[in-house]
Each structure stands twice: as structure tokens, then as C-alpha cells.
Amino acid sequence: MDLNAVTPAFLDALRADLDARCFRDVTPNYLEEPRGRWQGQAGAVLAPGSVEEVSLILKAAHAARVPVVPYGGGTGLVGGQVMGQGPAPIILSLERMTKVRACYAQENVLVVEAGAILQDIHAVATEHDRLFPMSIAAKGSARIGGCLATNAGGVNVLRYGNTRDLVLGIEAVLPDGQIWNGLSRLRKDNTGYDLKNLMIGSEGSLGVITAAALKLSPIPAGQGTAVMVVENPAAALELLSLARSHMGEAVSAFELIHRQGLDFMAEHLPDLRQPLADAPEWSVLIDVGLARGLDPSVALETLFVEAAEAGLVSDGVIAQNEQQRHELWEMREQIPEANRLVGSISSHDISLPLSRIAEFITEGWAALTAMDDVRVNCFGHLGDGNLHFNVFPAAGKSRADYLDIRDAIKTCVHDMVARYDGSVSAEHGIGRLKVADLEKYGDPVKLALMRQIKDAFDPQGIMNPGAVLRAE
Known part of the structure; x- marks a missing residue:
């Protein structure tokens, strides 16, 4: 079904019903996404202040067949918040609805x-x-x-x-x-x-x-954080199992970190304090939250001792206060920023069955480095099977030097994920970036049902056209 661009007459009709504060200038921040891969367009940016104003905007857009792109903080990484093709849409920003x-x-x-x-x-x-x-x-x-x-x-x-x-x-x-x-x-x-x-x-x-x-x-009465050095991802998975046998559901987070991410931070975020003087090849960040009367530092130390005796860990740091906890988490949370400053060739948000992660990392690393001179930064939420398996240029090169193999890199990773019974979108969504991937790797019955749901909710096809499902 054909859609229509925003027109002056359409906006004039809305002005009669909406607070003047709803109308925003079309500035670049609404048209960009964090990785710079996508550039959007907008016929108007509207920022309603209430659910009633959202209703008025969508009712008008539905009647006029004008596309609408909902916009939150603009931090999405798969292009779901930017629409670069088709009629210029309304960007509907929720920035005023903060109560x-x-x-x-x-x-x-x-x-x-x-x-x-x-x-x-x-x-x-x-x-x-x-x-x-x-x-x-x-x-x-x-x-x-x-x-x-x-x-x-x-x-x-x-x-x-x-x-x-x-x-x-x-x-x-x-x-x-x-x-x-x-x-x-x-x-x-x-x-x-x-x-x-x-x-x-x-x-x-x-x-x-x-x-x-x-x-x-x-809020857990006792919260503790530690970084522990492991030999490889297989040892990290054994350590996860041991941690959960010690503390059960008190293990809140279990993050896998490769040295490449720490090296990127040392290069691009040199003021950020790293927990160990020499960056280990592999490490994990463990966060726990225990009930009153239980000391998280003691629990983490006990875990470390038993893991060391089993040959799973060789070094580590246990935070002794809240400031040290913050520093350990800041180190983990700045990995994506360091990645952005380097500039990836291809980034992959994937999930895998826990028992197959170590094998996948070994095979995937070998396959990617055989394709070209690249650096791989593998990190992520190991506890729930979610890896960010990102590929970067060799030192002294830029991602522009790899444009001819960028699609092949992504295909290599995603084909492997499919063979390992994983998902090519663990936590970032489909957006516009992975529509073709969903079509390639998704179950056809599921895709048909998704299309029927889309048609039932949105028969005019105005809502975020081209996101999740290909625009018809």
C-alpha cells in the first residue's frame, strides 16, 4: 500500500489540535544512529506531551497514510529509529513524556x-x-x-x-x-x-x-564484584557453573572479556583505570547480590580459591568497596565506547546455547582471521549466552579498507550461528539492519504469522515501515 510524505497541509491540520511544544525542528540527532551506518529523513519531528496527543498524531497519520517512526533515546544499534527510504515520515519522539x-x-x-x-x-x-x-x-x-x-x-x-x-x-x-x-x-x-x-x-x-x-x-543487602582471569572461554563456562552452584540465583551478571577490548580502551580511553596491570587474554566480571548477613567479598573469595584449585582461574581482583565496584563496572561498560572509537568492520549481537559457546568462539575466530588481517573483540553476557563477536581492522587500517569483505564477514558469522542453533539478534533487535537476516535464518511459519500480526495491527502499514519486516 502506498504511503504519503508529510505535507504542510497535514501539519497545519495537526497544529489546530496539538500544543505548540509538540513541534520540533528537524535536527541531525533525530536522523542519525550511533554507529553512523544509517542516515534517516523526516518530514516533521513531533514530541507529544501526553498519550492523548500521541493518539491524535497517529489518528491523523493513519487517515493520511503518513509513515511514523517512533523515537526514544536514539541509542538503537540496528537502524530501527531511522528511515532512509520511502516518503519522509513523522518522527514521533517521546522525549517530553518523562513522568x-x-x-x-x-x-x-x-x-x-x-x-x-x-x-x-x-x-x-x-x-x-x-x-x-x-x-x-x-x-x-x-x-x-x-x-x-x-x-x-x-x-x-x-x-x-x-x-x-x-x-x-x-x-x-x-x-x-x-x-x-x-x-x-x-x-x-x-x-x-x-x-x-x-x-x-x-x-x-x-x-x-x-x-x-x-x-x-x-536491593540486595550485600553486593560484590570481581574480575577473575581465566585461561579460555571453556574455563569461563566452568567457572560460571561453579559460581551458580555456590550462590545460585545470587549471581547477577557474568561477563566475558577478551584482551582486545582492554587494549582498545588502553589506546582510546587511557584515563580509564583497568583492574590488572597486564591485560589478560581472557577474564570474566562477576557480580553477585546476597541476602542480609552474607558477605559478598567472602563468597567471591571462596569461589576464587576453589576455582584456582580446580585450575579455572589464575588471578583476580575483588572489589573492597563501592568505588572499586563502580570502577570494575565502568571498565566493562566502556568496552562498547572504545569499540566505537576504533570503528568495527562488522558487529554481531548473537546468542548461542551455553554448551556450544567455547567451540563457536574457537571456530569463528579461526574463520575470520583466515579471511583477512583483522582483529576480533569477543565480549558479552556469557551467563545468558549473548556474545558480541565484533570484527575490527588491523592496526594502522580503517574499516573502509575492508568494504569488499564486510558482507562476507557478516555472512560467515551468521551462518555459523545458524549451524550452532543460535540467534543472529540476541538483544539489539532486528531494526532495518537485520531484516534480510530474519528472512534468511527465521522459521517461515513464524515469519508468516508475524506478517499476519503486522497486518492486523497496522493494515495501512504506517508504523515504522521497513523495520523488523520488509516494507511491502
């Missing part, structure tokens, strides 16, 4: 609007002596609506789950402007299809999430 609508601390529930920044949500939860456990490197600018739209992962999935697992209910506006008030705070509500989980992870292709009832958790 905390309610906090029910006894229920462990926080109700927030979709434009709330993730780091601000953390602060509000802390004020109520609670934890909102989802955390990503872009937490200072990512908005919760975008996190919901992509079902973002992050560092605490091992213990608390993906974003989808942290939501009780949502409020959303459908493509025709209908407001769905699904802000339930119930833990049990078995009344038919789970529409909430259709919207979460749909990347703005089915409607616009405007608010959410989020699950909070008690």
Missing part, C-alpha cells in the same frame, strides 16, 4: 512514561529502596520506551531476565489512534492473548508504547 506516574513500593511496581531515561528510573527506584535491574551501557540516554520496543537485554539478564520479564503492563497507542490501557499491576492475569508481549519487542512496528508498569526488586 513517573506512580510508585507502589510495597508492590515492587513503578509506573513511568515511555520517555523516562533509564538512569533516572534507576534513581527513582533507589529513592524507594528498590532496584530496577535492567542496565545497559547507554543507560544515561536510553529511554524506557525504546528499551521496551527492542526488548533490550543488558548485564543483569542472567538473574532478572530481559526487559520483557520486567514489565507487568503497558499503555500503548495503536496505529489508528486507539489507546490501549493495559497498565496492569497484576502478577497473575490469565485473560486471553498476551498483547503486552506482542508490543514489547515489536520495535514500533505495531504501535507506540507510551507508559509501562515496571517490576522492581529489593
Whole structure:
């Protein structure tokens, strides 16, 4: 179905119904994405201040067949927030919808609007002596609506789950402007299809999430963090198993780090303190949260001693205070920034069965380095099987020198992932970057059902055309 670009007449009609503050200048930040791979366009940028204004905009867009691209913090890494082809769309920014609508601390529930920044949500939860456990490197600018739209992962999935697992209910506006008030705070509500989980992870292709009832958790009484040196990923997986046998679900995060990422930080972020004087080939960052009366430092030390006796670890650092915990986490969270400063040839957000990760890394590394003189930075959330298996130019070269093999590199990695029964999109989503990958590796029955769902929710095809599913 043909779509139409934003016209002056369309905007004039909206001005009669919307607050003047809704209308924003079309500035470059709305048209770019962090890796510089995609360039968008916009006929207008609208920033509604309420769910009612979102409804008015979508109702008008639906009637005029004008495409709409929902926009959160702009931190997405698969091009879901930028539309470079087709009629110039409305970019619908949630930046003004930042209210905390309610906090029910006894229920462990926080109700927030979709434009709330993730780091601000953390602060509000802390004020109520609670934890909102989802955390990503872009937490200072990512908005919760975008996190919901992509079902973002992050560092605490091992213990608390993906974003989808942290939501009780949502409020959303459908493509025709209908407001769905699904802000339930119930833990049990078995009344038919789970529409909430259709919207979460749909990347703005089915409607616009405007608010959410989020699950909070008690702040663990004792929190501890350590970096431990392991010989290889296989040893890291054995250490994970040992840690969980010691502490069970108290293991919040288990991050695999390769020396290449530390070298990138030493080169491009030299002021960032690294925990060990000599960067190890492989290490893991372990974070635990224990109940009152249990000392996390003692638990981590006990784990280290037993792991050392088993030949799994050879060195390590255990944080002795909150400042040291912060420094260890800052080291981990700055790996993506150092990667960005180097400039990858091809980045891969993949997940694999835990038992096959070590074999995959060995085979994948050999295959990539056989293709050309490249550097591989393998890091990520080992505890939940999510690796960032990214390929970079050799020292002294730039990614422009590898344009002729960039697609071959991606195909090499993704074909291997498929053979290993993994996923080519673990936590970043499909966006526009991986539409062809979804078509290539996805189950055809699933894809057909997804298309039927899209057509049922959005028969005009106005919502984020070309994201997740190829625009018809």
C-alpha cells in the first residue's frame, strides 16, 4: 500500500489540535544512529506531551497514510529509529513524556512514561529502596520506551531476565489512534492473548508504547564484584557453573572479556583505570547480590580459591568497596565506547546455547582471521549466552579498507550461528539492519504469522515501515 510524505497541509491540520511544544525542528540527532551506518529523513519531528496527543498524531497519520517512526533515546544499534527510504515520515519522539506516574513500593511496581531515561528510573527506584535491574551501557540516554520496543537485554539478564520479564503492563497507542490501557499491576492475569508481549519487542512496528508498569526488586543487602582471569572461554563456562552452584540465583551478571577490548580502551580511553596491570587474554566480571548477613567479598573469595584449585582461574581482583565496584563496572561498560572509537568492520549481537559457546568462539575466530588481517573483540553476557563477536581492522587500517569483505564477514558469522542453533539478534533487535537476516535464518511459519500480526495491527502499514519486516 502506498504511503504519503508529510505535507504542510497535514501539519497545519495537526497544529489546530496539538500544543505548540509538540513541534520540533528537524535536527541531525533525530536522523542519525550511533554507529553512523544509517542516515534517516523526516518530514516533521513531533514530541507529544501526553498519550492523548500521541493518539491524535497517529489518528491523523493513519487517515493520511503518513509513515511514523517512533523515537526514544536514539541509542538503537540496528537502524530501527531511522528511515532512509520511502516518503519522509513523522518522527514521533517521546522525549517530553518523562513522568513517573506512580510508585507502589510495597508492590515492587513503578509506573513511568515511555520517555523516562533509564538512569533516572534507576534513581527513582533507589529513592524507594528498590532496584530496577535492567542496565545497559547507554543507560544515561536510553529511554524506557525504546528499551521496551527492542526488548533490550543488558548485564543483569542472567538473574532478572530481559526487559520483557520486567514489565507487568503497558499503555500503548495503536496505529489508528486507539489507546490501549493495559497498565496492569497484576502478577497473575490469565485473560486471553498476551498483547503486552506482542508490543514489547515489536520495535514500533505495531504501535507506540507510551507508559509501562515496571517490576522492581529489593536491593540486595550485600553486593560484590570481581574480575577473575581465566585461561579460555571453556574455563569461563566452568567457572560460571561453579559460581551458580555456590550462590545460585545470587549471581547477577557474568561477563566475558577478551584482551582486545582492554587494549582498545588502553589506546582510546587511557584515563580509564583497568583492574590488572597486564591485560589478560581472557577474564570474566562477576557480580553477585546476597541476602542480609552474607558477605559478598567472602563468597567471591571462596569461589576464587576453589576455582584456582580446580585450575579455572589464575588471578583476580575483588572489589573492597563501592568505588572499586563502580570502577570494575565502568571498565566493562566502556568496552562498547572504545569499540566505537576504533570503528568495527562488522558487529554481531548473537546468542548461542551455553554448551556450544567455547567451540563457536574457537571456530569463528579461526574463520575470520583466515579471511583477512583483522582483529576480533569477543565480549558479552556469557551467563545468558549473548556474545558480541565484533570484527575490527588491523592496526594502522580503517574499516573502509575492508568494504569488499564486510558482507562476507557478516555472512560467515551468521551462518555459523545458524549451524550452532543460535540467534543472529540476541538483544539489539532486528531494526532495518537485520531484516534480510530474519528472512534468511527465521522459521517461515513464524515469519508468516508475524506478517499476519503486522497486518492486523497496522493494515495501512504506517508504523515504522521497513523495520523488523520488509516494507511491502
